[in-house]
Amino acid sequence: MSTITLDKIKTIKTLNNIAERGLNVFDKENFKIDNDSENPDAFVLRSFNMHTMEFGDNLKAIARAGAGVNNIPVDKCTEQGIVVFNTPGANANAVKEMVLTSLMASSRNLFAGVTWTKSLEGEGDQIPKLVEAGKKQFVGKEIKGKTLGVIGLGAIGALVANDALDLDMDVIGFDPFISVDTAWSLSRNVQRAMSIEELFANSDYITVHVPLTDDTRGMFNQQTFSIMKPGVHILNFSRGELVNEADMEVALENGTVGKYITDFPNEKVLKMKNTVPIPHLGASTKESEENCAIMAARQVKEFLETGNIKNSVNFPNASLPYTGKKRVAAFHKNVPNMVGQITMAISNYDLNIADMVNRSRGEYAYTMVDIDNKVNGDIIPGLEEKLKQIEGMVTTRII
Incomplete structure (x- = not known):
């Protein structure tokens, strides 16, 4: 149960x-799940396309239960605060397991072998002999001692790299933007x-x-394949879209690339030689959906x-310990003297600042200011309107 009363x-x-365990995060004292609302405080979604939607003036947040936000008009959201x-x-764990599964299965030609074996249906007692005679076409190779290159060492890449080491592979990683948290876990x-x-x-x-x-x-294109x-x-x-599919088709045909395993099949990919098209299953686990919804x-x-x-993905991350004091939260253009104008507006109401973060x-910035004074009522009359008048201010809230 929430300890904060809105x-x-x-x-x-x-x-x-959205997984029920995620929705249960919203306590009934402060939140209402209302899918008929025309102007909610927040949206929670997965892959729904929001690009043609108009947003109400009450909307404050959109949360994508997943990593990609291509289905959300991020620039528009930023402009509207x-x-x-x-x-x-x-x-991450769901995708990691799928990567390692596909790595081993494709290396051993498991997918093609299973498809071929199922084609023997109807051969009756001859199946064991046919299997023994035909299995040589699916001879694969072991991953032990081979080198795995991991491009991108974020949450997923780091897990893949670490587990591949446990499978006795040599691992090379490349990520010029690796975070401190990931570096510690790698x-x-x-x-x-x-x-x-x-x-x-x-x-x-x-x-x-x-x-x-x-x-x-x-x-991934002709030039990089040549390396x-x-x-x-x-x-x-x-x-x-990370792959130039026309170049990949040629590379698969001439053996430059031995196999292409992708979670993003389309008509062109399905026609390519030596591909393993997976129906976008990377994060498709019950556990993953629940984890994303809860987060x-x-x-x-x-x-x-x-x-x-x-x-x-569009606001700066910012955190200030919440002590129950009145808090001003302002999203604004990242221009000189914005913080000064915000604090001046607050001081003009004879209010003291207890803490703040900017x-x-x-092009944008986010400022939170805690008010030291004990304020009666839910709002500080006139302050929010005064803050909105500051040039470059996008949205303000008093919490």
């Missing part, structure tokens, strides 16, 4: 089926590649775990109750 019940609307959350790491036995070209040249298997950006789009070991296996559980709900709840932000992200 000034009014907040409305949460879901746009996909709506914080967008995702849940990095909540599905085994010291993961070799660091100084460039992505170094990883390409030395890997028998390559798995990629990076977001889709202008820099990563089509990163790799002949017959390399490439595993893509991140985004289909998304907790982030929304924390933000609505205290203003604290964690795992936002964090920026690109």
Whole structure:
């Protein structure tokens, strides 16, 4: 049960089926799940496409129960002062297990072997003999002693790298933006590649775990294939667009790439030689869906109750211990003297500042200020309106 009492019940609307354990995070004293609401305080969703939606003036937060936010108009949300959350790491174990399963199964030609075996239906007593005669076409190779290149050492990549070491593989990692938290969790036995070209040249298997950006789009292409070991296996559980499919088709045909395992099949991929098309199962486990739902709900709840932000894709992360004092939360342009104007507006009401935090992200910033005075009632009359008049202010709340 929440220890915080809000000034009014907040409305949460879901746009996909969200695991019940996630929805249970919202206590009934402060929150209401209302999927008929036309102007909720927050949305919680998975893959629902929001790009054609219009947002009400009451909307404060959107939480994606998953890592990717391509289905959310993030820029539009930022302009309107709506914080967008995702849940990095909540599905990491599910994806890691699928990567390692596919790594081993494809190396042993398990998928093709099972498909061929099922085609023997109807051969009756001849099946055992046919199996023994035909199994040689599916001779594979062991992963032990081979080198796995891991591109992107975030929550998923780090888990894959560490477990691959336990499978007696050599592991090379490349991530120029590795976080401190990930660095602490990564085994010291993961070799660091100084460039992505170094990883390409030395890997028998390559798995990629990076977001889709202008820099990563089509990163697997004719030029990069030419650097790799002949017959390399490439595993893509991140985004289909990371691969130039026309170049991949040629590379698979001539053996430059030995096998392409992808969680993002389409018509072109299905026609390619030596592909293992998986129907987007990377994070499809009951546990993963529950973990993502719980994490998304907790982030929304924390933000609505205290203003604290964690795992936002458009606002800066910011946290200030909540002590029950009145709190001003302001999202504004990242321009000079904004903090000064905010504190001046507060002091003009004869209010003292107990604590504050200011964090920026690109063109925008987020400021929280705790008021030291004991304030009667739910609001400080006139203060919020005064803050909204500051040039460059996007949204304000008094919690």
